[in-house]
Amino acid sequence: MKIESVDFFYVAMPVVTTEGDGSQDALLVRVSAGGYTGWGECEASPLASIAAYVAPMSHGACRPVKVSVEGQNLSSPEDIARIAHTITWDSMDLLQAPHTWSGIEMALWDILGKARAEPVWKLLGYQTAAKKLPYASVLFGDTPQDTLHHARKIRTASYRAAKFGWGPIGRGTVKDDADQFAAAREGLGKEGVLLVDAGQIWGEDVEAAAARLPALHDAKAHWLEEPFHGSAYEAYAALVAKSGSLRLAGGEHNVFMARHTIDYGKVGFIQIDCGRIGGIGPAKSIADYAVQRGVTYVNHTFTSHLALSASLQPFAGLAEHVICEYPAAPKQLAIDIAANTILRNADGEISVPDSPGLGIDVNTSALEKYLVDVNITVKGIPLFASKHFI
Amino acid sequence: MKIESVDFFYVAMPVVTTEGDGSQDALLVRVSAGGYTGWGECEASPLASIAAYVAPMSHGACRPVKVSVEGQNLSSPEDIARIAHTITWDSMDLLQAPHTWSGIEMALWDILGKARAEPVWKLLGYQTAAKKLPYASVLFGDTPQDTLHHARKIRTASYRAAKFGWGPIGRGTVKDDADQFAAAREGLGKEGVLLVDAGQIWGEDVEAAAARLPALHDAKAHWLEEPFHGSAYEAYAALVAKSGSLRLAGGEHNVFMARHTIDYGKVGFIQIDCGRIGGIGPAKSIADYAVQRGVTYVNHTFTSHLALSASLQPFAGLAEHVICEYPAAPKQLAIDIAANTILRNADGEISVPDSPGLGIDVNTSALEKYLVDVNITVKGIPLFASKHFI
Numbered sequence: 001m002k003i004e005s006v007d008f009f010y011v012a013m014p015v016v017t018t019e020g021d022g023s024q025d026a027l028l029v030r031v032s033a034g035g036y037t038g039w040g041e042c043e044a045s046p047l048a049s050i051a052a053y054v055a056p057m058s059h060g061a062c063r064p065v066k067v068s069v070e071g072q073n074l075s076s077p078e079d080i081a082r083i084a085h086t087i088t089w090d091s092m093d094l095l096q097a098p099h100t101w102s103g104i105e106m107a108l109w110d111i112l113g114k115a116r117a118e119p120v121w122k123l124l125g126y127q128t129a130a131k132k133l134p135y136a137s138v139l140f141g142d143t144p145q146d147t148l149h150h151a152r153k154i155r156t157a158s159y160r161a162a163k164f165g166w167g168p169i170g171r172g173t174v175k176d177d178a179d180q181f182a183a184a185r186e187g188l189g190k191e192g193v194l195l196v197d198a199g200q201i202w203g204e205d206v207e208a209a210a211a212r213l214p215a216l217h218d219a220k221a222h223w224l225e226e227p228f229h230g231s232a233y234e235a236y237a238a239l240v241a242k243s244g245s246l247r248l249a250g251g252e253h254n255v256f257m258a259r260h261t262i263d264y265g266k267v268g269f270i271q272i273d274c275g276r277i278g279g280i281g282p283a284k285s286i287a288d289y290a291v292q293r294g295v296t297y298v299n300h301t302f303t304s305h306l307a308l309s310a311s312l313q314p315f316a317g318l319a320e321h322v323i324c325e326y327p328a329a330p331k332q333l334a335i336d337i338a339a340n341t342i343l344r345n346a347d348g349e350i351s352v353p354d355s356p357g358l359g360i361d362v363n364t365s366a367l368e369k370y371l372v373d374v375n376i377t378v379k380g381i382p383l384f385a386s387k388h389f390i
Numbered sequence: 391m392k393i394e395s396v397d398f399f400y401v402a403m404p405v406v407t408t409e410g411d412g413s414q415d416a417l418l419v420r421v422s423a424g425g426y427t428g429w430g431e432c433e434a435s436p437l438a439s440i441a442a443y444v445a446p447m448s449h450g451a452c453r454p455v456k457v458s459v460e461g462q463n464l465s466s467p468e469d470i471a472r473i474a475h476t477i478t479w480d481s482m483d484l485l486q487a488p489h490t491w492s493g494i495e496m497a498l499w500d501i502l503g504k505a506r507a508e509p510v511w512k513l514l515g516y517q518t519a520a521k522k523l524p525y526a527s528v529l530f531g532d533t534p535q536d537t538l539h540h541a542r543k544i545r546t547a548s549y550r551a552a553k554f555g556w557g558p559i560g561r562g563t564v565k566d567d568a569d570q571f572a573a574a575r576e577g578l579g580k581e582g583v584l585l586v587d588a589g590q591i592w593g594e595d596v597e598a599a600a601a602r603l604p605a606l607h608d609a610k611a612h613w614l615e616e617p618f619h620g621s622a623y624e625a626y627a628a629l630v631a632k633s634g635s636l637r638l639a640g641g642e643h644n645v646f647m648a649r650h651t652i653d654y655g656k657v658g659f660i661q662i663d664c665g666r667i668g669g670i671g672p673a674k675s676i677a678d679y680a681v682q683r684g685v686t687y688v689n690h691t692f693t694s695h696l697a698l699s700a701s702l703q704p705f706a707g708l709a710e711h712v713i714c715e716y717p718a719a720p721k722q723l724a725i726d727i728a729a730n731t732i733l734r735n736a737d738g739e740i741s742v743p744d745s746p747g748l749g750i751d752v753n754t755s756a757l758e759k760y761l762v763d764v765n766i767t768v769k770g771i772p773l774f775a776s777k778h779f780i
Contacts, residue, residue, distance in 0.1 A: 012446070016446065016447050016448065016449065017449075017450075018447070018449070018450040018453070019449065019450055020449055020450045020451055021449055021450075022448065022449050022452075022483075024448065024449050025446075025448050025449075043483070044448045044449070044452045044483045044484070045442070045445050045448050045452050045483065045484045045485075045486075046445075046446075046448070047441050047444070047445035047446060047766070047768065047773075048438060048441045048442045048445045048484060048485070048486050050441070051437050051438045051440070051441035051442075051486075052435070052438045052441075052486070054437070055435050055436075055437035055438045056402070056406065056415075056436075056437060056762075057406050057408070058406065058412065058414065058415050058434045058435050058436070059406065059407075059408070059409065059410055059411055059412050059414050059415075059434070060407075060408040060409055060410045060411075061410055062412075062434045062435050063408070092590075093412075093433070093434045093435065093666075094434070094435045094438060094486075095435075095438070095485045095486045095488065095489055095643065096435075096438050096441075096442070096484075096485045096486040098485065099485055200482075229646065231644070231646030231647065231650070232646065233650070234653075253485065254621070256619070256621030256622065257621065260621070260623070260650070260654075264650075264654065276483075372446075372768060372769060373767075373768065373769050373770060374766075374767070374768050375765070375766070375767045376437070376764075376765070376766050377763075377764070377765045378437065378762060378763065378764050379762060379763050380763060383437075
């Protein structure tokens with residue numbers, strides 16, 4: 001097969017707000033090869049990612065992503081790795097390139113799976129897919145009372161795990177935060193898995209984060225996510241030395257940074273967004289690395305079930321890596337992207353699709369109304385003009 | 391002062407080739423505040439950087455750079471740091487943002503310096519500016535004979551230092567590379583400072599790089615630059631353990647990565663491009679860090695004398711950090727950007743300008759012919775339309 005076409009569809013809610021909700025827009029990628037159609041999704045900033053696809057070359061190590069993809073052979077996973085390698089080399093000085101490539105890469109796996117009538121996780125070498133325990137991801141409330149209310153609702157909705165993040169955490173006193181953690185625990189009940197996401201609020205301030213450890217232990221938090229800037233490995237490692245049984249969680253934008261977060265940052269959980277890291281292949285390599293280092297792999301997914309399926313593939317066969325992020329309350333746009341969804345069973349668990357490719361059909365007719373019209377011309381030549389789905 | 395306007399000018403040679411020459415295009419930034427005009431230059435991919443400036447917001451942590459800059463107060467270096475901090479936070483998920491911000495940041499320093507009638511390096515806290523020894527940066531020839539010829543020309547042009555890079559290195563045998571290093575040494579003469587840039591050719595293969603160490607020692611190379619992928623710290627550190635007096639050189643895209651290259655990669659020279667790392671402020675923080683860690687700071691500059699001036703400011707006062715990169719044979723576009731240049735004295739040394747701001751006038755009338763017309767519309771609204779200089 002040859003990669004015949006790559007189309008980007010920028011879709012967005014009519015109004016995008018400053019809330020930390022990544023499901024307000026999406027950049028969908030449709031790739032055609034050998035009569036098959038594959039889909040993927042880039043995270044984030046659709047316009048910047050489109051520009052990285054079509055930008056005129058600056059020099060040999062700053063070529064647009066496009067030139068490494070279109071017309072390439074696609075017959076095996078090795079072809080996907082080869083294209084990825086070319087982009088690493090030829091788009092070395094184009095910072096946005098990994099986000100652009102991520103969505104394309106997912107679509108290539110989708111095509112390969114469809115062509116071989118196998119789910120992507122089998123192409124990755126897994127024989128069976130293990131059930132995952134999805135957590136509902138919400139923001140802390142403005143008050144502990146609000147948080148308690150959210151937590152109770154999540155429990156009522158049969159989630160056995162929940163992540164509370166951002167909001168007031170780190171902005172008030174240690175006692176304020178302790179009340180928030182306690183409220184979340186109370187609402188989830190004794191058995192619920194409680195995850196806390198600090199949203200990088202402490203920058204590199206280890207003492208400020210450490211001051212919250214007793215309350216996190218009291219609330220039996222399962223992990224503390226991103227207490228610091230994503231690259232502040234020294235701060236991560238210093239907090240790990242004080243945190244006892246509470247493990248840290250963090251993720252990163254590329255394979256090297258993810259490995260460093262494990263090796264230097266000493267996290268217990270590594271969170272990977274396939275829409276950022278360069279797709280499914282690099283994510284799988286981090287899953288392998290995590291196993292080797294005794295670290296638990298977790299997906300990072302805040303958008304559609306297309307992105308969710310892609311993000312489940314890299315660790316589908318790792319039975320001991322149970323927890324997974326699940327878009328519990330995405331915007332309608334993200335819901336409308338997928339024609340079929342990955343639903344929770346009676347035990348509140350999910351399974352990666354057991355159908356060819358990513359196993360998600362994109363509901364193009366529902367998406368027309370979200371299409372954002374984009375035109376980019378350079379020297380009078382149209383480099384990008386958005387299309388309708390059909 | 392308030393930041394009143396930010397204009398981007400994408401300029402390019404009529405033909406851009408795949409050679410590794412970053413002076414084939416440029417993204418100039420002109421900022422107006424309080425009646426002053428400042429100039430900066432972003433490295434690289436002008437279209438992607440423009441898109442990161444104007445892109446519609448995806449969510450609260452993926453806002454365009456524009457919203458953190460326009461209308462902001464600019465009265466002191468602290469204002470520049472404050473804007474940088476806002477971008478780090480509010481454009482966290484926009485990968486291209488640091489490149490876009492870099493050129494703007496330089497222009498803000500240029501304005502502050504002009505407003506205070508002081509060179510930027512004085513605003514950074516240096517009392518005096520030390521002379522620097524520029525090296526000519528060229529590619530290895532296809533054959534040792536070609537390299538010998540290049541090296542002799544460089545010596546004849548009164549350069550006391552030269553960097554040879556990329557080309558055939560690492561692509562043939564150890565003996566082939568040894569012949570290249572020896573040819574460069576022979577052409578430069580005994581006294582010339584010889585720097586070798588491997589262009590990341592060995593990926594993470596420490597043995598392949600180590601096999602070249604004897605020949606590099608024989609040729610008295612002063613540093614070996616980028617033997618590996620920029621983030622392959624383990625490989626860097628493993629080679630340092632074998633390299634004796636030959637120190638490694640490497641650089642990175644952000645402050646954290648630069649610090650990690652020093653701490654985990656154990657480089658002896660840290661090379662910073664102000665057009666990538668977020669401008670002059672972050673570069674100065676790396677210069678301070680380098681001093682603290684006993685590492686030598688070096689600029690990375692391959693384009694205009696505007697970029698050169700910006701890149702000299704962060705280590706202008708460090709008398710022991712002598713070597714600097716100097717665009718020895720840039721494309722005509724890069725020459726035409728600056729109306730005044732930073733010339734070598736009789737000893738082959740250069741000085742950072744001792745005039746207000748960056749001390750470089752942009753030759754706008756010479757640049758009109760290089761202007762690349764760019765138009766970006768989203769939902770029918772023009773988000774970017776390129777302008778003429780006047």
